[in-house]
Amino acid sequence: MIKTDSTSNLTAAGDIGGTQIRAALVNRDGKILAESVGQTLPERGIQDAATRLSDLIHEVTSQTDGVVGLVVSTAGPINPASGTYDHPPNLTGWHGKTMKPDLERLTGLPVAIGHDATLAALAETRFGPFKGSQNLVYVTISTGIGGGIVANGQMVTGSTGQAGELGHISVRTDSEALSCGVGCHGCFEGNASGPNIGRVARQAARNDPVNAAKLIELAGGEIENIDARLAFQAAEQSDPVAEKVILQVIENVGRGLASILAVLDPDGVIVGGGVVHSLESRWDEVIDAVRTYALPRYQTRGIPVSVTQLGDDVSLIGASVLSFSRFGAS
Ligand SMILES: [Zn+2]
Missing domain, CATH: 3.30.420.40 (ATPase, nucleotide binding domain)
Known part of the structure; x- marks a missing residue:
């Protein structure tokens, strides 16, 4: 279990693409302090992927006292309230399923799921040229x-x-x-x-x-x-x-x-x-x-x-922005 601390300046963030799963520890300035990468292997099923993502989250948060929560950015389409996939073209077999309950149970953190491009837009409102x-x-x-x-x-x-x-x-x-x-x-x-x-x-x-x-x-x-x-x-x-x-x-x-x-x-x-x-x-x-x-x-x-200007980390950074606004103490 990872300690939840809504006053922390750190959050866990995840990113699920068709080929890679990434976990990161991100601070309020959008800086990635630790990162760990694995393969998505969607054919092994969503539960297997949730377990591996949870392991990566444990890895990147192992040196911290606590984080505000976990937001996972993913390729869609998904329902952002439940995290349920709707015929995702690059995550075959995941239709109608969500990893949110598994991630909550495995990490002990409050979890939200977001669409990667929407989270990228959110990141750009905070850190890009249109900050x-x-x-x-x-x-x-x-x-x-x-x-x-x-x-x-x-x-x-x-x-x-x-x-x-x-x-x-x-x-x-x-x-x-x-x-x-x-x-x-x-x-x-x-x-x-x-x-x-x-x-x-x-x-x-x-x-x-x-x-x-x-x-x-x-x-x-x-x-x-x-x-x-x-x-x-x-x-x-x-x-x-x-x-x-x-x-x-x-x-x-x-x-x-x-x-x-x-x-x-x-x-x-x-x-x-x-x-x-x-x-x-x-x-x-x-x-x-x-x-x-x-x-x-x-x-x-x-x-x-x-x-x-945020490169390949844009969705992860967007996930961190959502996590602080949803789970962090203001
Ligand atoms: Zn078209």
Whole structure:
């Protein structure tokens, strides 16, 4: 059992992704003081994962006198009140289940579960360039595209906990637009997520192998090896086919982010995820693309879109913010 102390300046935080489980000890300044990582192994079942996460939590809190509680950030969809999963695509077999009771029993701590992107948005209202903001959106552009929304100072969860599916905003309507895994044609995720950038780049190389010579060379001569990272790299080295693919991605990202700004009028949109690391060197072009599709109010106001400064720890830090506000003594 871990001692619960609502006056402590420390909290336990967890993060469950499709491949990794992480536990951390975090202070009120969002600083991670200890961290431990394991594999998720979702196929072993949710109870097994809860036991292993609890072991990691015990590990990171072993040197402390007490923590305010435990908040776990997880890939969704989940109901944030109960922590119950609803057909999570990357946690097969966990549908209809929650690890909250197991974690409470195994750690002795008060436990809350949150959606990773929503907690990322919460972290950014506390520590990012839009610190102090009451209205902020976090968008992750990675294997998929998702988001978290803080509006009027509150996390927006929706009626079933599944708000923030920003990846399914329509960004294209032309015949070459791709669909996402869910099947919506022309959506943000279908046309700007990592796997889809790879798909478009492979098709483009097949259509015009002569002009895609650099791209194909970077892929070791095998078109099938082309992925998003190589497409960005080839564009950087002036491959005209890759450049065209990346320009289209930048436009798609611009359209998606412009729609988010229009709908939610946030103080800022923070963008994270693997694809953003590749886009960072062309961030001015991304901002120009957002401006092209943004409402007139943004022509004078500027485009409040930034890359996250909190890196891969953003959801863990968000979990700590929620833990102090929910379980800490004020
Ligand atoms: Zn979609």
